[in-house]
Amino acid sequence: MTPVAKGALFVFTAGCLSYIFLKVPAAQGFANPDLARLVTMHLPCAYVALVAAVIAAWHGIAYLRKRDLSSDIKSYVGAKIAFLYCFLTTITGSMFAKVQWGSYWNWDPRQTAVAVLLLVYAAYFTLRASIEDPERRAALSAVYVLFASILTPMLGYVIPTFFIDQSLHPKFAKFDLSYRMAIYPMAIALTWHLVWMFRLSVRAEKVNQAIAELELTSEGGMA
Amino acid sequence: MWVKETLAIAGKELRTEWRSRVALASLGLFVACSIALVALSTARIPLNGEGGKEIGSQIAAALIWIQVCFASAMGLGRAFVVESERGTMTALRLHTRATAVWAGKFIGNTLLLLGVCVITVPMTCGVLGVTVKHPFALIAVVILAAIGMGAVFTTTGALVAQTSARGGLLAALSFPVLLPAFVSGVDGTLRAIGWRLSASSAFLDTSGGILVQLLSYAVLAIAASLLLFDAIWND
Numbered sequence: 001m002t003p004v005a006k007g008a009l010f011v012f013t014a015g016c017l018s019y020i021f022l023k024v025p026a027a028q029g030f031a032n033p034d035l036a037r038l039v040t041m042h043l044p045c046a047y048v049a050l051v052a053a054v055i056a057a058w059h060g061i062a063y064l065r066k067r068d069l070s071s072d073i074k075s076y077v078g079a080k081i082a083f084l085y086c087f088l089t090t091i092t093g094s095m096f097a098k099v100q101w102g103s104y105w106n107w108d109p110r111q112t113a114v115a116v117l118l119l120v121y122a123a124y125f126t127l128r129a130s131i132e133d134p135e136r137r138a139a140l141s142a143v144y145v146l147f148a149s150i151l152t153p154m155l156g157y158v159i160p161t162f163f164i165d166q167s168l169h170p171k172f173a174k175f176d177l178s179y180r181m182a183i184y185p186m187a188i189a190l191t192w193h194l195v196w197m198f199r200l201s202v203r204a205e206k207v208n209q210a211i212a213e214l215e216l217t218s219e220g221g222m223a
Numbered sequence: 224m225w226v227k228e229t230l231a232i233a234g235k236e237l238r239t240e241w242r243s244r245v246a247l248a249s250l251g252l253f254v255a256c257s258i259a260l261v262a263l264s265t266a267r268i269p270l271n272g273e274g275g276k277e278i279g280s281q282i283a284a285a286l287i288w289i290q291v292c293f294a295s296a297m298g299l300g301r302a303f304v305v306e307s308e309r310g311t312m313t314a315l316r317l318h319t320r321a322t323a324v325w326a327g328k329f330i331g332n333t334l335l336l337l338g339v340c341v342i343t344v345p346m347t348c349g350v351l352g353v354t355v356k357h358p359f360a361l362i363a364v365v366i367l368a369a370i371g372m373g374a375v376f377t378t379t380g381a382l383v384a385q386t387s388a389r390g391g392l393l394a395a396l397s398f399p400v401l402l403p404a405f406v407s408g409v410d411g412t413l414r415a416i417g418w419r420l421s422a423s424s425a426f427l428d429t430s431g432g433i434l435v436q437l438l439s440y441a442v443l444a445i446a447a448s449l450l451l452f453d454a455i456w457n458d
Contacts, residue, residue, distance in 0.1 A: 119399035120399040127382065130387055136458060140386070152403070
């Protein structure tokens with residue numbers, strides 16, 4: 001990203017945060033009306049986690065179709081970012097839940113679903129660590145990330161929306177204009193961050209793999 | 224032709240298992256030991272009376288599926304590991320389509336899982352003094368959950384067979400993906416036992432959605448596995 005784009009990202013994010021902290025009104029009817037503003041961070045984090053999960057799955061498909069190792073790197077980086085944003089979604093959600101419902105953890109289906117996604121990505125990283133051959137690692141990791149991507153929306157979206165009535169999350173939330181004016185720009189800001197992190201991490205991962213290959217070649221040469 | 228190949232693989236799986244009885248013996252022993260531990264650990268909890276029965280139902284529903292998950296993680300990973308250890312994978316690759324291999328192994332694994340359920344469900348209910356009010360509903364829940372779980376364990380078992388760390392990896396890879404089936408299985412078992420359902424209420428009226436969840440999960444797990452297995456098998 002160019003220095004101008006980085007500057008623009010900084011200004012835009014600072015603007016979003018200023019609007020959230022200075023302008024968004026406290027939401028009446030909540031246990032702590034001031035803390036309801038946390039929703040404007042929680043929802044964009046969940047949205048970016050979903051986008052990153054789709055990126056991981058998309059590049060998993062791309063690897064299985066073209067067998068290009070750079071797709072595997074992109075899928076891996078997507079999974080790492082999805083893990084980070086799932087974690088942030090869990091933290092912001094738990095803080096909100098403690099104030100609103102009295103407990104950090106309520107076994108709400110959506111809350112549990114994000115925790116399950118964290119476990120899925122942890123399992124994905126464990127699987128990658130257990131395979132040495134880069135091509136086999138790429139193929140099996142792509143299969144696992146796709147398999148989990150097909151089955152986990154059941155827990156995160158289908159079951160809570162259509163089968164469970166007692167969820168603490170609203171099924172189809174409707175926000176006031178002042179909240180929508182904070183949530184949508186924040187989602188754009190975090191997506192911009194996602195693109196930046198993604199491109200940086202892909203470059204770093206390619207360098208890491210090149211170093212690992214060089215080390216392997218030099219070890220082979222010495223032997 | 225595909226069906227013939229699938230049935231041949233499933234038949235081979237069941238015959239090999241019947242001859243060695245390795246998975247059957249280890250799973251049976253695991254289930255028996257875990258039920259003995261449950262009996263000992265709950266011996267001092269008063270499970271009689273209205274409150275006690277409610278606690279007993281909740282413990283039974285959760286324990287049944289915890290035992291089934293752990294028993295499956297112990298026994299179902301062997302299907303592909305055995306092929307790799309015996310060096311028969313190449314022969315299978317040459318003579319049988321990938322999806323037929325998966326389907327055959329899936330049938331074998333699901334039957335084994337159902338066998339585990341046949342032991343676990345009545346023994347756990349018996350030990351905890353739980354009476355099942357809707358037995359046919361419980362059978363439907365067990366069959367649908369076993370099909371979904373069988374599909375997941377077959378695919379993750381194939382993944383694990385290709386790695387160097389086989390020990391705990393099957394459970395680590397399978398459990399997060401299995402959670403939707405696990406949650407619905409526990410819910411369905413609770414409703415079939417009659418937890419918080421008045422005697423007159425029919426299971427399907429109040430809990431038919433759980434069967435739909437389990438069925439959709441099983442269909443998705445089978446479809447995803449059939450789509451992706453070729454990439455594992457021919458890699």
